[in-house]
Amino acid sequence: MKIGVFDSGAGGLSVVKSLLEHQLFDEIIYYGDTARVPYGTKDKNTIIRYSLEALEFFNNFDIDLLITACNTVSAYALKEMREVSRYDIIGVIEPGIMALENKLQDKNSSILITATRATIASRRYQNELQAKGYRDITAIQTGLFVPIVEEGIFDGAILEEVMKHYFKNLDKPSAIILGCTHFPLISKAISSYFDNKPLLIHSGEAIVEYLEQKYGVTQKESKNNLKIFASDNVEGLRFIAKEWLNTSSS
Numbered sequence: 001m002k003i004g005v006f007d008s009g010a011g012g013l014s015v016v017k018s019l020l021e022h023q024l025f026d027e028i029i030y031y032g033d034t035a036r037v038p039y040g041t042k043d044k045n046t047i048i049r050y051s052l053e054a055l056e057f058f059n060n061f062d063i064d065l066l067i068t069a070c071n072t073v074s075a076y077a078l079k080e081m082r083e084v085s086r087y088d089i090i091g092v093i094e095p096g097i098m099a100l101e102n103k104l105q106d107k108n109s110s111i112l113i114t115a116t117r118a119t120i121a122s123r124r125y126q127n128e129l130q131a132k133g134y135r136d137i138t139a140i141q142t143g144l145f146v147p148i149v150e151e152g153i154f155d156g157a158i159l160e161e162v163m164k165h166y167f168k169n170l171d172k173p174s175a176i177i178l179g180c181t182h183f184p185l186i187s188k189a190i191s192s193y194f195d196n197k198p199l200l201i202h203s204g205e206a207i208v209e210y211l212e213q214k215y216g217v218t219q220k221e222s223k224n225n226l227k228i229f230a231s232d233n234v235e236g237l238r239f240i241a242k243e244w245l246n247t248s249s250s
Contacts, residue, residue: 001217002027004058004066006051009037009150010240011182012069015092017245018204020224024217027225029061030241035232038146039072040116040180047118051077055085057229063087065215067207069181071115075122092203095210096177097128100201102209104175107132112170112198113139114190115179116146125179138173142166142183149182152240155189163193175199185244 003025005012009032016030031054033039039047051073058066066089068074068081074091082089100111111134113125120141129137144162153159176191176198178184184202191200211217226245230237 001025001064002029002062004029004031004061004063005069006031006033006054006058006066006073007069007181008033008039008050008072009146009182010034010237010244011146011149011180011185012067013241013244014181014184014202015067015069015204015207016226016241018202018208020226020245022208023219023224024208024211025224026220027227029058029063030226030228031057032228032230032237034230034234034237037150038116038143039070040118040141040143040146042072042118044076044118047072048077048080051081052084055081059086065090068092069203069207071119071179071181071203072122075119075124090207090210092181092207093124093128093179095206096179096201096203097125097132098213099206099209100129100175100177100199101132103199103201106174107134108136109134109174110136110171111138112173112176113137113179114142114145114166114176114183115139116143117141119179125177138170140166140170142180145186146180146182149185152243154186159186159189160193163190167193173198175201177201178203 074093078091120139172194181203
């Protein structure tokens with residue numbers, strides 16, 4: 001199978017990392033809209049327009065399935081993308097909710113959702129968690145994490161200060177949903193801030209679990225072939241991929 005992975009920038013590589021580790025596909029086509037990152041500060045109509053333009057890019061490849069690794073796209077544009085697509089499209093919100101439900105059955109557990117402003121404003125995570133019966137939900141926009149990750153900062157004083165800004169008034173949650181694919185790249189720092197106690201829901205691992213359960217995808221013997229494209233500075237994105245994924249790409 002050949003799969004496409006779409007993100008507003010480099011964050012979706014955290015999903016690619018999980019796909020590579022589990023060797024689920026023969027070929028992965030990655031497209032990052034690096035010229036217009038982040039999507040989380042844009043209005044709904046702009047997000048939909050950018051997402052449909054990305055879909056046109058993937059129509060140049062004979063892919064079997066597309067993952068929208070961007071939570072903001074998953075919150076606002078899946079319906080419109082699916083209406084014009086000739087292949088299945090999976091977002092990251094439904095898999096994330098499924099992963100949380102599989103691992104945290106206590107409906108009274110405290111859940112912290114961290115995401116971009118647009119994803120939080122959509123209330124997709126909050127509404128679906130409430131529909132599942134979870135009662136103690138806190139959702140905060142942590143959009144400054146996106147440019148920090150895009151700059152390749154995964155720990156240190158700058159990140160510590162931003163975490164203090166966002167988290168200083170919060171009690172330790174039972175689980176944290178990393179509601180942006182950039183955030184798994186700083187998951188160790190976030191976990192450490194809360195004394196490594198919360199369960200972290202990572203979009204990449206949630207997607208793998210979802211693909212295995214819903215699509216019956218299984219591990220392959222051969223290694224994945226990864227091809228990386230971007231709307232701006234593709235070499236910069238490939239360099240980040242080499243650093244993050246510890247692999248080569250074309």
